[in-house]
Amino acid sequence: MILDTLDLDAAEFARRTGWEIKPEGACRDDRCVPLPAMPDVAVGHVDVRVFAEQLGMPLLHDEAHGLWSLGPEAGGRVLASAALPDIALPDLDGNLFALHTLRGQKVLLLAWASW
Amino acid sequence: MWQTLRAELHPHGLEIVTVALDTGGAEAARRWIDAAHPQHPALIDQAHQLDALLGIVNVPSGVWIDEQGMIVRPPEPAFPQRPAFQNVDPDNPELIERYRDNPRGLEVVREVLKLRIEPEAYVAALRDWVANGAASRYALAPDEVIRRSRPRPLEVAEAAASFELGQHLYRLGDQAAAVPWFRRAHRLQPDNWTYKRQAWSFADPRQGPTDLYEGDWLSDVRAIGAENYYPPLEF
Numbered sequence: 001m002i003l004d005t006l007d008l009d010a011a012e013f014a015r016r017t018g019w020e021i022k023p024e025g026a027c028r029d030d031r032c033v034p035l036p037a038m039p040d041v042a043v044g045h046v047d048v049r050v051f052a053e054q055l056g057m058p059l060l061h062d063e064a065h066g067l068w069s070l071g072p073e074a075g076g077r078v079l080a081s082a083a084l085p086d087i088a089l090p091d092l093d094g095n096l097f098a099l100h101t102l103r104g105q106k107v108l109l110l111a112w113a114s115w
Numbered sequence: 116m117w118q119t120l121r122a123e124l125h126p127h128g129l130e131i132v133t134v135a136l137d138t139g140g141a142e143a144a145r146r147w148i149d150a151a152h153p154q155h156p157a158l159i160d161q162a163h164q165l166d167a168l169l170g171i172v173n174v175p176s177g178v179w180i181d182e183q184g185m186i187v188r189p190p191e192p193a194f195p196q197r198p199a200f201q202n203v204d205p206d207n208p209e210l211i212e213r214y215r216d217n218p219r220g221l222e223v224v225r226e227v228l229k230l231r232i233e234p235e236a237y238v239a240a241l242r243d244w245v246a247n248g249a250a251s252r253y254a255l256a257p258d259e260v261i262r263r264s265r266p267r268p269l270e271v272a273e274a275a276a277s278f279e280l281g282q283h284l285y286r287l288g289d290q291a292a293a294v295p296w297f298r299r300a301h302r303l304q305p306d307n308w309t310y311k312r313q314a315w316s317f318a319d320p321r322q323g324p325t326d327l328y329e330g331d332w333l334s335d336v337r338a339i340g341a342e343n344y345y346p347p348l349e350f
Binding site: 057059070074075076081082085090091092094097100102104105110111112113114115 | 128129130136139144145147148149157160168170171174177178180181182184185189193241245248264267271275276277280283289296312313315320322
C-alpha cells in the first residue's frame, strides 16, 4: 500500500487497510492486535509506523518522492485462510469487477501477462 | 487460449476470470484480450496486487475457487494446452536461419523447450473438479490450501512492498526511480518471476541482459534449471 503520510485518520486507515482501531487494538475480521501508545499522532489518528511494527509489516520509504510502501504481514504464509480475499480489479474499460459477484459458480482465476 | 475449455465447462458451472499482471495496464494487455474475444471477465492488475495476495510468482498461474468463495487450489502453473512456443523444432533450418542475427534468441527458444509444462494433467484435473466438486480429489481442504500456500518471511513481504513502490513510480512516469525498487524486490525474492519479468520487460522486451538489472531471463532460468521454472503439479 502506497502512502504519502504516516499519520492517518482512523476512518481513512480502516477504509484503506481493513483494520479498525478499537480499545483492544487494531482489529480485522476476528483478530485483534494490541497497539502501543502512539504519542506522535492526534487522538483518532493512526501512526502507521507503530502499526506496521506491531503487525510485522515492512514499511519502506522513498525519500525522493515522499512516499512509503506498507507491505504484507511477514512471518506466516501468504494465505492465513482459504477464503478468497476481497478482490476487485478493472477490466479493459476501467470498470471495476468484484470477484465475489461470482459466488455460486466455480471459478478458475488465471493470472497471465503480456510480457 | 482458454475459450474452448470455457465453452465446454461453463454450462457445467465453471467461470474463468483472467487477470493480466501488467503494470503497463490496459495498453499492454489490450491486443491480447481483444484477439481472444473473451466471454468471461478479463481484468487488469497493474499493481501486481495478486502476486502478494495469493502467492503468484509466475505466469500463467491458476487458482481454483469454489461456489462459496473458498480457494480449493492455490496458485500453480496452468496451461490449457501445449503452448505454441513448445511446438517448435529447434533444428529446423528455417528457424535457425530466422535467428541468424540473434543467436541469443535461438538459445532462448532452446531453453523454452526444456520448460516443464503439463497441460493434459491440469485440464483433466479441472474437468474432474467441475464434474465432482468438493468430492474431487483435486479440490483441497482449507488446511491443505493454507499449507501449500507460499511462506512469507520478512524478505518476501519486503519484496512485495519494494515492487509496489517500483510499479507506482513507474506508473507516475519516473521509470528511472522505479528501477532500484524493482532490483531490491528481485534480490529479496529471487524466485518471483513476475517481479523479474515485469521489470525486465520495461528495459528490454526480449528480457535480455541490460545495464539496469542484475539478471535476465536466459541466465536466471539456466541458474535454476529450466525444468524448475514451472514446478511440477502436486496432484
